[in-house]
Amino acid sequence: MLIRVAEITDIADMFRVRISVNENKATMADLAKYGITPESLPKMLSGHGRGWVVEIDGITRGFAMADAANATVFALFVEPGFEGQGIGRALMNEAEKWLAGMGCQQIWLETDSNLRVRANGFYRYTGWIESNMQPDGQVKFIKNLS
Known part of the structure; x- marks a missing residue:
């Protein structure tokens, strides 16, 4: 397993992984409604944004993205068939470490409130703590880094 900072050349593979997941499913059209497109992603990977990919045998099998300006991890996805191998944990560790290095003391994320959803x-x-329910039905989690 190789984990590294995501580059613009990884965007197609990141979308491939994103739309392949079994939970929190989304199509390219669904993502575009939120402004998440192959054209918008490069800005999310620079400045106050950063992404990471995990490669196994040279193929991207998972990715995460974080935004230090908002102190959030806003994406973490692992391709079906590769769950349970430590990919998600490795990606989260990278995101948390980077956010801490960017000065974030408390970070947050949102996910499905259904307790049967694996991400929850x-x-x-x-180590994330449930904070509150969001108006859209997602649950907000927080984590202190200091």
Whole structure:
């Protein structure tokens, strides 16, 4: 497993992984409604944004993205068939380490409030604390880095 900072050349693979997931499914059209497109992603990977990819045998199998200006991890996805191998944890560790290095003391993320959704349990297991329910039905989690 190789983890590295995401580059513009990784964008197509990041979208491939994103639309492949079984939970929190989204199509390219769904993502575009939120302004997440291949054209918008480069800006999210620079400045106060950063992304990471995990490669196995040279193929991207997961990615994460964070935004230091908003102190948030806003994407973490692992391709089906590669869950349970430590990819999500490795990506989250990179995001948390980078956000701490950028001066963030408390970070946040949102995910499905359904307790049966694996991401919900993953965040709890890795030290995130449920904060509150959002108007759209998502649950907000926070984590102190200091």
